[in-house]
Each structure stands twice: as C-alpha cells, then as structure tokens.
Amino acid sequence: MPINILTSVNTLEVPEGGTNAFTVTLSQRPARRVEVRIARSGGSAVLAPETTRLTFDTKNWSQPKSVVIKALADNDSNHDTATIMLYGSNLESATVQVVQKDGAAPPAKSTRVVIDPVTRIEGHLRIETEVNNGKVSNAWSTATLFRGIELILNGRDPKDAPLITQRLCGVCTYIHLLTSSRCIEDTYGVVIPENARIVRNLLLGAQFIHDHIVHFYHLHAMDWVDVVSALSASPRETQALAAKLAPTAEPIDFAAVQTRLKNFVDTGKLGPFSNGYWGHPAYRFSPEANLLMVAHYLEAMRKQAEIARLHAILGGKNPHLQSVVVGGVTCSGELSKQSTLDLFRQILTSARKFVDTVYMPDVKVLATTYRTDRWDSIGGYDNLMSFGEFPQSPDEPADLFLPRGIILGRNFGNVQPVQMDQILEHVAHSWYEGTTASHPYSGRTAPAYTRLDTADRYSWLKAPRYAQQPMEVGPLARVLVAYGSGQPRIKQAVGDFLSATGMDLPGMFSTLGRTAARAIETVVIAEAMFQWLDELQSNIKQGIRQVFELYSPSTTAKGEGFNEAPRGALGHWMNVSNGKIGNYQMVVPSAWNFSPRCSQNKPGPVEEALLGTPVADPAQPVELLRILHSFDPCIACGVHVIDPRNQKTYEVRVQ
Amino acid sequence: MEQPATPRTDLNKGISRRSFLKYCGAVAAALGLGPSYAARIADALTSPDRPPVLWLHFAECTGCSEAFLRSTQPSVEQILFDTISLDYHETVMVASGVQAEANRDEIVAKYAGQFICIVEGAIPTAQNGIYGTIGGRTMLDIAKSVIPKAGSVIAFGTCSSFGGLASAAPNPTGAKGVQDALGVQTINISGCPPSPITLVSTLASYLLYDKVPPLDAMGRPLFAYGKRVHDHCNKPYGCIESLGCKGKKTYGSCPNVKFNDATSWDVQAGHHCVGCTEPAFWDQFAPLYSKEFTTKFFQDYAFIGKGKAVPKS
Numbered sequence: 001m002p003i004n005i006l007t008s009v010n011t012l013e014v015p016e017g018g019t020n021a022f023t024v025t026l027s028q029r030p031a032r033r034v035e036v037r038i039a040r041s042g043g044s045a046v047l048a049p050e051t052t053r054l055t056f057d058t059k060n061w062s063q064p065k066s067v068v069i070k071a072l073a074d075n076d077s078n079h080d081t082a083t084i085m086l087y088g089s090n091l092e093s094a095t096v097q098v099v100q101k102d103g104a105a106p107p108a109k110s111t112r113v114v115i116d117p118v119t120r121i122e123g124h125l126r127i128e129t130e131v132n133n134g135k136v137s138n139a140w141s142t143a144t145l146f147r148g149i150e151l152i153l154n155g156r157d158p159k160d161a162p163l164i165t166q167r168l169c170g171v172c173t174y175i176h177l178l179t180s181s182r183c184i185e186d187t188y189g190v191v192i193p194e195n196a197r198i199v200r201n202l203l204l205g206a207q208f209i210h211d212h213i214v215h216f217y218h219l220h221a222m223d224w225v226d227v228v229s230a231l232s233a234s235p236r237e238t239q240a241l242a243a244k245l246a247p248t249a250e251p252i253d254f255a256a257v258q259t260r261l262k263n264f265v266d267t268g269k270l271g272p273f274s275n276g277y278w279g280h281p282a283y284r285f286s287p288e289a290n291l292l293m294v295a296h297y298l299e300a301m302r303k304q305a306e307i308a309r310l311h312a313i314l315g316g317k318n319p320h321l322q323s324v325v326v327g328g329v330t331c332s333g334e335l336s337k338q339s340t341l342d343l344f345r346q347i348l349t350s351a352r353k354f355v356d357t358v359y360m361p362d363v364k365v366l367a368t369t370y371r372t373d374r375w376d377s378i379g380g381y382d383n384l385m386s387f388g389e390f391p392q393s394p395d396e397p398a399d400l401f402l403p404r405g406i407i408l409g410r411n412f413g414n415v416q417p418v419q420m421d422q423i424l425e426h427v428a429h430s431w432y433e434g435t436t437a438s439h440p441y442s443g444r445t446a447p448a449y450t451r452l453d454t455a456d457r458y459s460w461l462k463a464p465r466y467a468q469q470p471m472e473v474g475p476l477a478r479v480l481v482a483y484g485s486g487q488p489r490i491k492q493a494v495g496d497f498l499s500a501t502g503m504d505l506p507g508m509f510s511t512l513g514r515t516a517a518r519a520i521e522t523v524v525i526a527e528a529m530f531q532w533l534d535e536l537q538s539n540i541k542q543g544i545r546q547v548f549e550l551y552s553p554s555t556t557a558k559g560e561g562f563n564e565a566p567r568g569a570l571g572h573w574m575n576v577s578n579g580k581i582g583n584y585q586m587v588v589p590s591a592w593n594f595s596p597r598c599s600q601n602k603p604g605p606v607e608e609a610l611l612g613t614p615v616a617d618p619a620q621p622v623e624l625l626r627i628l629h630s631f632d633p634c635i636a637c638g639v640h641v642i643d644p645r646n647q648k649t650y651e652v653r654v655q
Numbered sequence: 656m657e658q659p660a661t662p663r664t665d666l667n668k669g670i671s672r673r674s675f676l677k678y679c680g681a682v683a684a685a686l687g688l689g690p691s692y693a694a695r696i697a698d699a700l701t702s703p704d705r706p707p708v709l710w711l712h713f714a715e716c717t718g719c720s721e722a723f724l725r726s727t728q729p730s731v732e733q734i735l736f737d738t739i740s741l742d743y744h745e746t747v748m749v750a751s752g753v754q755a756e757a758n759r760d761e762i763v764a765k766y767a768g769q770f771i772c773i774v775e776g777a778i779p780t781a782q783n784g785i786y787g788t789i790g791g792r793t794m795l796d797i798a799k800s801v802i803p804k805a806g807s808v809i810a811f812g813t814c815s816s817f818g819g820l821a822s823a824a825p826n827p828t829g830a831k832g833v834q835d836a837l838g839v840q841t842i843n844i845s846g847c848p849p850s851p852i853t854l855v856s857t858l859a860s861y862l863l864y865d866k867v868p869p870l871d872a873m874g875r876p877l878f879a880y881g882k883r884v885h886d887h888c889n890k891p892y893g894c895i896e897s898l899g900c901k902g903k904k905t906y907g908s909c910p911n912v913k914f915n916d917a918t919s920w921d922v923q924a925g926h927h928c929v930g931c932t933e934p935a936f937w938d939q940f941a942p943l944y945s946k947e948f949t950t951k952f953f954q955d956y957a958f959i960g961k962g963k964a965v966p967k968s
Binding site for chain 1: 705707714716717718719720721724725726732735741742744745746749750751752754757785788790794819821828830847913914915916920924925926929937941942944949950953956957960
C-alpha cells in the first residue's frame with residue numbers, strides 16, 4: 001500500500017506580509033527514513049513555502065511537523081492563491097491550496113498608515129501617519145478611551161484619592177497612589193517620617209525594576225526579535241553567544257527552549273505570536289540572537305512575577321498594592337519582622353542579578369546590532385523634562401537621587417530648573433471645548449467630542465506644554481538630566497553603556513537611546529535600593545521607628561504632588577473645599593509624550609519623533625512600532641473628564 | 656550581594672511535574688474535589704488541544720491583566736504555552752492594528768460557540784459608546800459582536816463584573832459590567848485586582864467538566880466567594896474594623912489565598928480591606944477610611960513594633 005502524505009488542512013489562509021502554517025504526518029510507518037519536499041506547483045508567486053523539506057522516520061512518522069507558508073506584501077488588494085505540493089519518493093503526493101489574505105489598499109506615493117489598536121501597551125492608542133516615498137511625513141496620535149476619573153473624584157474625601165487614582169493604571173500600579181498621597185500631604189502640610197520616605201522609595205524602585213523588565217521583553221522586544229527565525233538557530237552557537245555576552249548569567253538549555261518553541265509552533269496555534277511581522281526585512285538579529293532573546297522573553301515572564309513580590313512584601317499585593325496612605329505607610333507590623341526585610345533583600349538580590357546579567361547585556365546587544373541601521377539617530381526628540389525622583393530628605397528638589405531639570409534643543413550640557421507654573425494644558429486639537437490653555441490648578445474640562453479629524457480635533461488627550469514647548473518625559477529625560485547635572489552613578493552607567501556599544505551621547509536622542517536609558521537607570525536604581533534598605537534597617541535598630549505622621553485634614557486648601565513614573569514626569573493638582581475634593585487634575589507622562597497638537601499647531605513629541613522614519617512596507621509598519629514602544633505608552637492615565645450635563649449623541653467615524 | 660545559584664531546569668520544562676501536581680491538588684481542593692482529581696486537572700490544564708481564548712480590554716487600567724501575569728505555579732508562561740491559546744490580548748499579543756483585529760475575527764468565526772472570552776474593563780454605553788473605540792469601532796459594538804458568540808464568558812475583575820471604577824458616581828461614560836450591558840450570562844471573578852488563582856481554577860473546572868463551577872447570586876464562583884473576608888481573616892495585627900475595614904461586608908478568598916505566590920495581602924500590610932470584590936464598592940463603602948482613621952492609626956500602628964499583635968512598649 002502506498003504511503004499517503006496527510007495534511008492538517010486542505011486550504012490555508014495566509015495574511016499578506018505574514019506567515020501561517022499547517023502540519024504534516026504520514027498515513028503509516030515508512031520502512032526507512034523518507035523525505036517530503038514542499039514546493040509551489042502553481043498560482044501566484046507572492047505565496048511560497050518557507051519550509052521546503054521535512055524528514056520522517058520509523059519513529060516520528062505520526063508526529064505532526066509544520067510547514068510554514070509565507071505571503072509577501074504586494075501592491076494590490078487581491079486575494080492571490082497558489083497550490084503547494086508535497087511529494088517524495090515512494091510517497092503519494094498531496095496538495096494544499098493557499099490564499100494570500102490581502103490586508104492593505106494599494107500604496108500610493110503618499111499612503112496613510114493607521115495602526116489601531118497599537119498593542120503591547122497599556123490603554124487604547126491609535127496612530128495615523130502619512131508615508132511619502134517610504135518615509136513618514138506627518139503623524140497624529142489619538143487616545144481612544146475616556147473613563148472620566150477626575151470627575152468621579154469630585155466631592156469625595158481627599159484621603160480616598162490615592163486608591164482611586166491608583167486605578168488609572170494597573171501597570172505602573174504604584175505611581176498614582178504615591179503621587180496622589182504626596183499631593184494631599186502637600187495640601188494638608190504633612191511631612192512624612194523618614195522611614196515612610198524610605199519604604200516609599202523601595203516600593204517605587206521595585207516598580208521601576210519590574211516595569212522596565214516587562215516593557216523590554218514583553219512589550220518592546222518583538223519589534224526587534226524574529227521568533228520564527230529562532231527556530232533555525234543552532235543551540236550550541238546560541239550557548240556560545242550567551243557565554244560571550246554575559247559570562248556570569250545562569251546557564252540556559254537553549255536546545256530545550258527551541259524544542260519547546262517548535263512544539264508550540266507545530267500545534268499550529270501561535271497564540272500571542274499569531275500574525276506578527278515575522279520575516280520582515282527590518283529584523284536584523286541572527287537566528288542565535290533571536291533564540292537567546294526568546295529564551296529571555298520566557299525567563300523574564302517568570303522573573304517579573306517574582307520581582308512583583310517586592311510590592312507584596314511591603315504593600316500586600318501587586319498590582320494595586322495598598323500600604324501607602326496620606327501621612328506615611330501602613331506596614332509597621334511587617335517591618336517589625338526580620339524575615340520580611342530578609343525576604344525583600346533576597347528577592348532584590350535576585351532581581352538585580354537578572355538586571356545585570358540578562359537585561360542590560362541584552363539591551364547592549366540590541367544597540368550594537370541595530371545601530372548599523374541607524375536606530376541611534378531615528379525617533380529622537382529635542383526637549384526633555386524630568387521632575388526628579390527618590391527624595392533622600394524632605395528637601396525637594398535639592399535632595400532628589402535623580403535630579404529635576406529640563407534640557408532644550410538636545411543641549412544636555414545645559415540643564416535648566418523646572419518652574420511648575422510654566423505648565424499649561426492646551427485643548428485646541430483635543431475633544432474639549434474652546435482653545436484656552438490653562439494651568440492644572442485652573443484647568444477646566446468641558447468635553448466636546450466632534451469626530452476624529454486630524455485637521456481639527458482628534459484625541460481625548462490634552463496637550464501639555466512647558467513654556468509653550470512640547471516635552472519628552474521618561475527614562476531618557478531622567479538619565480540625560482541626571483547626566484547633565486553630574487549625577488555620578490548615572491554618569492558612570494551611561495559611560496559604560498556607550499563604550500560597550502559604540503554609541504555616543506548625541507545618539508542617545510533616539511529610539512535606541514530611550515530603550516538604553518531604561519536599562520541604565522534600572523541598573524543604578526537596583527544598586528541604590530540596597531543602600532536604602534540598609535538605612536531602613538539601621539534606623540529600626542537605632543529605635544527610629546515612626547512610619548506615619550499625625551495630621552488634621554484642611555477643609556480649604558490646595559496642593560500638588562510630583563513623581564517620576566517609569567514612563568516619566570507626573571503631576572497631580574488638587575483644590576479642597578469644605579473638606580471635599582473641589583477639583584482634581586492630573587498631567588500624566590503619556591499626555592506629554594503622546595499629546596496631539598497644541599494651540600500653536602506644534603506636534604507632540606511622538607508625532608514629531610515619527611517624522612522621517614523609513615517604512616519599508618506600509619502594511620507591516622514595524623519601524624513605527626519600534627518608536628512608539630520605545631516611549632512605553634500608557635494611555636489609560638491620560639484620559640480626562642467628561643461632563644454628563646453636556647450629553648449629545650455623537651457619531652464615530654470609521655477610518 | 657550575590658545569591659547562590661539555583662538550578663534552573665524549570666525554565667526549560669516549565670515547573671516540575673511534582674510541584675505542578677501539588678498545585679493541581681490545591682485547585683481540586685478549591686473546587687471542592689478530592690485529591691484524586693489532581694491528575695485529571697493536570698491533564699485538563701496541559702491538553703495539546705489548547706482552547707482558544709480571546710481577552711477583550713475595554714474601559715480598564717490593565718491591572719487585571721497584570722494580576723493574571725503574576726500567576727505562579729503554573730507560571731503565566733506555562734499557561735500561555737501549555738494550557739490555553741491566547742489568540743487576542745492587546746497587552747501581550749505581538750500583532751498590532753489590522754493584523755490584531757484579524758486574529759480576533761478569525762477565532763470568532765472559526766470557534767463560534769466554543770472559544771472562551773475573558774473580559775477586562777467596563778463597557779462604556781453612554782452616547783452609543785463613543786467614549787471607547789478600538790480599530791474605529793466602539794467597545795460596545797465589539798462586545799456585542801464577539802461576546803455572545805463565546806462558549807463561555809469570564810468577567811475578570813470588578814469593572815467587567817459590575818462596572819467598577821468607571822461606573823462610580825456620577826458614571827460619566829455610562830460604564831457597565833458585561834452582564835448588565837449585554838444581558839449575557841457571565842462568570843464574575845470580581846476584585847480590584849482579582850485573584851489569578853480563581854481564574855485558573857475556574858478555567859480548570861471548565862476544561863474538566865465543560866461547565867462552570869457553582870456560582871453565588873452575583874455570578875461569582877462559590878469556591879472563592881463563599882465566605883466573608885472577616886470570617887477567615889487571621890487578623891495579623893488585631894481586628895481593624897474601626898479604621899474602616901470592610902471585611903464583614905466583603906466576600907473573597909484573599910485571607911487564605913493571598914497574592915503573589917501567597918506572599919501577603921492588604922490586611923497583612925497593615926491596610927484594611929476596602930471591599931473591592933463587591934459591586935459599587937467605590938460608592939457604597941466611601942469614604943474608604945473611617946473618620947477616626949488618622950488618630951486611631953497613629954495611636955496603634957504608627958511605630959514599627961508597636962502593632963497590636965506584638966506587646967506594646
């Protein structure tokens with residue numbers, strides 16, 4: 001009886017510019033090893049098998065093996081078809097019909113490229129760009145969700161605001177809790193005890209380490225790493241590469257990781273990896289570097305769950321830890337146990353080892369590899385602002401571990417002070433009434449949704465400006481402001497990074513610079529946390545034990561709180577009247593970075609940073625995602641209030 | 656500062672079979688099944704035929720996704736690779752834009768009546784849903800077109816269960832939980848954040864029996880929401896009801912299961928329960944701190960080592 005080649009499907013759809021796969025087995029055990037060849041036997045040349053041969057033997061003949069089919073991106077909107085033939089000596093051949101699912105309109109000379117939803121971010125974001133002759137010539141950033149939390153705050157007890165504003169974001173779950181507490185403490189005139197300040201710094205440091213690792217591996221890496229390519233890596237060479245990049249890292253069995261990945265792909269269910277831009281020409285890593293990164297993607301998934309325990313130890317849980325209150329922290333009972341602080345130190349040690357031996361070496365190899373495509377000059381922005389963070393005493397901003405400051409026009413040698421009264425929020429291109437820009441204390445939020453029109457109003461985000469200038473906020477701002485201010489540890493870590501990668505300081509104003517700055521500050525913060533932990537333990541030993549300050553709430557007052565969130569400068573402003581919240585305004589990092597145009601029609605930092613970016617294939621704009629993800633968008637925070645008294649029925653225009 | 660090297664074989668194979676079975680035993684106990692069910696649960700959780708799961712994000716903060724990502728034993732990476740096929744999840748998935756939407760639509764078409772739909776976030780319903788859009792469509796429209804076609808719908812978190820923060824007074828966007836917005840039956844795993852263990856246990860029950868575990872009147876699995884927090888709270892530093900604790904009005908498993916690999920929970924961190932698993936808790940339980948909170952907290956807990964569980968100095 002002849003042996004049949006069995007395929008898991010008769011027809012297969014392949015997304016344009018993407019891949020899909022089916023699996024193959026034999027109908028019976030072959031007498032000896034046989035080879036199945038795979039080729040296109042007819043139809044459109046845009047479809048081609050990536051797998052061209054499979055071998056089956058007497059043992060594995062019934063185990064499915066996958067055949068990957070690739071559909072190239074083309075300039076039409078036809079669903080091209082082709083026949084894929086599977087054949088071999090002494091085998092009955094089989095065929096599979098494949099269809100290219102064409103996703104894009106024909107790209108004209110000028111193409112509008114819309115990414116909606118932008119995934120691997122927090123929140124809901126839409127990006128529209130105009131691509132001319134293969135480069136971005138215009139860009140618009142739109143926040144597409146609105147929850148109205150500032151309005152929900154009005155009339156409530158100010159003490160409830162930290163827990164409510166915490167729910168702006170479950171990713172950077174600590175930062176609004178902290179900023180809101182600082183805002184209300186400023187309003188009430190409370191100075192928190194030293195131990196509370198240290199515990200808060202430790203919790204914030206843990207947030208940075210956790211957030212930056214998750215951002216790099218789970219939100220950003222796949223813009224640079226081709227998972228499918230990892231399947232063809234040599235595990236032995238990957239091992240050699242890993243030993244070269246980070247000799248002290250824990251060893252990984254790369255053959256086992258590759259087998260696991262292969263088994264996963266062979267099920268034909270790619271889950272989160274479905275429909276990625278695999279095989280895109282902008283991917284540059286060798287198969288071995290790709291396998292290394294995929295192994296670290298998986299390792300980081302476990303590691304982040306462990307690092308989040310730092311929040312649980314002193315905050316009860318993560319996300320939405322719950323031990324910071326107006327006046328200090330609540331975890332006095334846990335702090336009285338030596339075992340609590342020992343566990344904190346143990347997990348911090350493990351986290352720091354991961355940062356030093358996995359995260360930082362990976363970012364270095366990323367920078368070294370992608371510098372060759374000039375990603376150290378693409379996606380930069382001119383102005384940077386940091387509010388500064390990690391108070392080392394109540395004397396702010398003088399005693400901030402990472403300093404406060406502004407850099408204008410890439411002049412990192414000239415760091416200028418921040419005047420909070422120079423912050424205005426513009427609404428001319430946002431879905432709010434009027435065109436008046438206001439300081440957050442007097443901020444008015446009267447919504448007026450019209451329709452998504454990039455020539456007029458197009459986002460739920462307001463446009464914050466500092467002295468009329470858009471400002472990039474986030475890790476790059478923190479690191480370069482610290483560098484320019486002479487912060488010794490940051491200077492040293494930046495120097496180490498630049499000499500290891502061959503990048504230079506002007507090159508930090510870029511997509512790679514942003515991603516590098518995130519890793520650089522993680523190294524420095526993780527190191528500093530040990531010193532803070534020592535201080536806390538020494539205080540307790542010396543009998544300095546207070547963690548909460550007694551205060552009486554003011555009935556009429558105003559106040560402000562500032563923070564550096566992992567994603568950048570954050571401010572809360574509040575007015576209290578009759579003991580209740582009268583007005584609460586938040587200006588969040590992603591509002592700075594992803595803001596729409598202002599009254600002067602100046603684009604926001606991301607809108608500007610996207611300009612000039614090469615886009616090889618408008619149907620697969622991986623280059624745009626690299627820049628967007630380098631800003632680590634966190635959009636849910638950015639949405640402002642809506643006024644229920646102004647209810648109209650609105651139409652959503654579908655682009 | 657270096658920690659001694661620990662063996663890392665688990666990274667390559669997932670967690671060891673033994674500790675996985677131990678976990679499955681815990682799941683069996685949570686579901687009210689005998690220990691002999693552990694192996695069957697293990698099989699159900701590692702079937703090669705991973706069921707398709709669509710995870711929809713609406714008016715949310717991503718905290719529920721983050722809670723899910725903190726799963727340990729089985730780790731989130733094992734759940735993603737061995738248990739389910741997570742075909743749509745905006746935070747985790749690689750594909751963006753039209754490619755992302757294509758993934759979702761394909762599963763809905765191919766597995767209608769079979770796929771599991773997990774929903775995070777409330778659905779804004781005011782003014783035809785204009786307050787939230789994805790891919791140019793309102794969240795309300797997406798919810799209506801996807802959720803009724805699922806084989807099973809899990810509302811993960813208080814927002815998708817009952818409306819949550821977005822629906823707090825004055826509910827500016829007309830935000831509602833899934834059941835309320837669409838009139839479909841949902842399994843409500845409430846909490847802000849919800850427990851990932853309750854989610855995995857519910858999935859295990861579904862994969863084992865193809866049916867939902869017994870629910871309370873509000874659609875919450877009884878195995879996790881059968882007791883008041885106060886009733887199984889060990890009150891590590893004394894009962895703190897006078898500070899504003901809502902443990903007597905709140906149902907949940909926090910005192911037993913805790914969070915982050917059973918590391919801790921709010922009351923252990925010295926903060927009272929704010930009732931986050933209950934409908935409308937932001938309004939119903941406001942203000943979240945008692946009038947006497949500041950003075951009482953200062954008197955009893957402001958100093959390390961002075962907590963009620965340890966002798967006063």
